[in-house]
Amino acid sequence: MTVSFSSDRSAAKTKTYGFVEWFRPGEFERTERLLPDILASGASYLRTHLSWAEYLAPGGEAWFDWLIPRLGGQIDLLPCIHYTPPSMSRTGRSSGAPRDIKAYADFVDHVLTRYGRYFEFVELWNEPNNLLDWDWREDGDFQLFCEMIGKAAYWAKHRGWRPVLGGPCPFDPYWFNLMGDRGLLSVVDAVGFHGFPGTWDSEEGTWGGWDMHLGEMRRILDRFNEDAQIWITETGYSTWRNDETEQARRFIKALSVPADRLFWYSWADVAPDIPVQEGLWFDPRHYHLGAVTHDNQPKLLARLLIEGGVPRLEDITRLAAPNLAKGSAPIVITGGSGFIGSNLADSLLLEGEDVVILDNLNRPGVDQNLAWLTERHGKRVHPVLSDIRDVRGIEPVFTDAKAVFHLAAQTAVTTSLVHPIDDFETNGRGTINVLEAVRKAGRQAPVIFASTNKVYGSLDDLIMVETDYSYVPQDAAIRSRGIAEDRPLRFCTPYGCSKGVADQYVLDYAKSFAIPTAVLRMSCIYGPRQFGTEDQGWVAHFLIRALQGEPISIYGNGKQVRDVLHVDDAVAAYRAVLGNIGKVRGQVFNLGGGANNAVSVLTVLREIESLVGHPLDTRFGDWRAGDQYYFVADAGKLTRELGWQSNIHWKAGLRHLADWLEEHRFAGRVRLQPRKKVPA
Incomplete structure (x- = not known):
């Protein structure tokens, strides 16, 4: 059955938006270069990752000690806490579950103590049904994942922060319903959704439109937690074919999506010398999802937002x-x-x-x-x-x-x-x-x-x-x-x-x-x-x-x-x-x-x-x-x-x-x- 949102759920029509941008350890200059333009674009939010694996690597703590206050002091920040330190992983990979399930909750607790004054919401993991982010081959029924995130979400909520469940990619209603049956949806304040209509070939046959997918998500969520919000934690459009106008149109379309927050992926393209998706394959679409190029040249989307915000963008895309x-x-x-x-x-x-x-x-x-x-x-x-x-x-x-x-x-x-x-x-x-x-x-x-x-x-x-x-x-x-x-x-x-x-x-x-x-x-x-x-x-x-x-x-x-x-x-x-x-x-x-x-x-x-x-x-x-x-x-x-x-x-x-x-x-x-x- 297809279920669409009713109009009273359309919180995203307020036209607020954010961007996603991952910053790698040591990218001090890049951070300082991108942040003013992100703010100038009119963005209200910024989603970035706080990698558990990178934090425990040499120099990682000092990096995040600088990064999180630098970002959180300027914009409403959503840190996404994910990636197991390989030395602590059951599989030896950052996508594997930790040997001690409670260790993830302990790390989240540490993050809240150290940086919690810079954010209100905290996202727990990223794309958990994606093999590259969570090795579900070693956790076929997601028992380990639910236990790990459940402990972390419960403790974050107990301490006064608002946990967000990482968005599945691609969206899987059966997986999402399983999260409800396991009690995970009842302990989070928001759930993420990822969707890139028009960019990935894999979505061409399955994409049914924002209303259909978010309506289905809302229907499941209402069974377990009526108060939880739905956030678009990642959506975007790759300009790998140089169709910057279509990217701008897709951004405007996304602003009308019935969700409580919207994060556009991403602010900047990935530099061509950086391997994407752990180097498992090369797809040019991965490298051109930004509103600006990797060397900070504005595409049409960024230029219009900086020049005049959403009204300026609407005038042109109209x-x-x-x-x-x-x-x-x-x-x-x-x-x-x-x-x-x-x-x-x-x-x-x-x-x-x-x-x-x-x-x-x-x-x-x-x-x-x-x-x-x-x-x-x-x-x-x-x-x-x-x-x-x-x-x-x-x-x-x-x-x-x-x-x-x-x-x-x-x-x-x-x-x-x-x-x-x-x-x-x-x-x-x-x-x-x-x-x-x-x-x-x-x-x-x-x-x-x-x-x-x-x-x-x-x-x-x-x-x-x-x-x-x-x-x-x-x-x-x-x-x-x-x-x-x-x-x-x-x-x-x-x-x-x-x-x-x-x-x-x-x-x-x-x-x-x-x-x-x-x-x-x-x-x-x-x-x-x-x-x-x-x-x-x-x-x-x-x-x-x-x-x-x-x-x-x-x-x-x-x-x-x-x-x-x-x-x-x-x-x-x-x-x-x-x-x-x-x-x-x-x-x-x-x-x-x-x-x-x-x-x-x-x-x-x-x-x-x-x-x-x-x-x-x-x-x-x-x-x-x-x-x-x-x-x-x-x-x-x-x-x-x-x-x-x-x-x-x-x-x-x-x-x-x-x-x-x-x-x-x-x-x-x-x-x-x-x-x-x-x-x-």
Whole structure:
């Protein structure tokens, strides 16, 4: 019989939540690094383990003497006391029952005496029906387990603490009923439940939904202890396929589960060099259950919780998948919530197109661009919150697409040097996923790819002349026109390699599979809706820092030259390529502001000073890997083939961006200098 909770049991609808995080002995720095972010996420609780085996190991007591007060002094702490010291185990393993059953209760008593002021509840064991945590082969009827936990629970309750029975995994109602028959349920104040819907294959055939499983649990529990609470001591969703949006959705779903407490497993991914499940097998899902990566890079879930808590998370996850009318042929923009993507989408939507915005919202601020698009264009904007690395998740997006602009990418050279594999997975494999999804759809939809001038390498073979404010090439032809598409490719840095690989694959799909593709190798694009950072989008970043009165870091001497291009001109180029795809399929174009918009970093900074009306606090550092002394795109091919040209002079464009930032980012809190007449 299926039993569901009645509404009066839905205590978890208060939207409080906690996280699970295991800390290994000696992880002082990791603990100090993670704890502030866990608190910033709005978590009310933290569940961690207090290993009996580790406590008695060399250095263990000192470790927990530091850890438990450090955590319990900051957050409502639930220690999970488990793992038998092997020397005391009947099997010689930490999953075995102790030879002296009472020894576990004695240890719990010791923990309560030593650390009890830091918590109210204490969890007694973890996943007792899981062979890796309790060796039930040596305790087939669970008599030893029930005696051990029963003694500990009785004594903890007698001393004034509230015992929690560790959650079974997977949930087994027969085991749970046995715990009641043995009297264990009557001496605990709460029972744990573990469930990971959507993550483990083992649950696909048995998972019946939260209401069914918790209803069954409640029905059994009510027979033995009506006052006991049900806690979700572990639930989560692995992002091993890079579906961070689905993890965020599952978190919101879990908050509505009718339980008294919820612990999300976990805050941080497991580091790849740490064996999981005692090394008995490797499953990538084990390593990607965190809200942040193992090196503390926030996933969508953590970022949104830290930015605005559950309301912020609900706002984003509420965005629906596309609901297109039958026969519709939308244009798909990967990375469509980004700076260029949102401007391009707006241009297409203004002409009545349906646009699918495929974006993982990984970059802070881009959800504001998506909100702007939906406010302006309503139901013709179709957000799909997914990641191009998740091939299974993105394939349906391209089924009816009539054209694709592929802009989604990892965009920072610096990030690629720290995380080269992640950089490749996004830029290399992600591009293959898009191309294959288009090919599988069978509609021969054009694919126009946003590449980069970094495919030409550092250009260190060019002889440069250094002036007071810039570097210029000694070669007069390059100085007057810039770098053309016939420049040999010379990838450098992982970012240049991953984008270069993608660039070449896109071009090859026109040859190998007759998909009409084209590539635009971009210089520095700037303009409204850009959330510039130190690593990417430097023009906007400099302006934002200047308007905030904050220092600006310059890598190198600032004389490096780029041809900056306003985003309106870039959008016009992308649209021109799509409009003439039959003519230019399989071709590559350089896209930049050209010689008329070639400026050094120092020159841009001087112009920013004139806009904000005060000197800038500039600080210089070492050159960054792969940085070009000079790059100016020769966009003559775009002009010859398609009649495109840049129309916005860089000074006018810079003022336009400053005005937009003043109005939309700073809401009038800053004041620019009055407009000067600048070139049209």
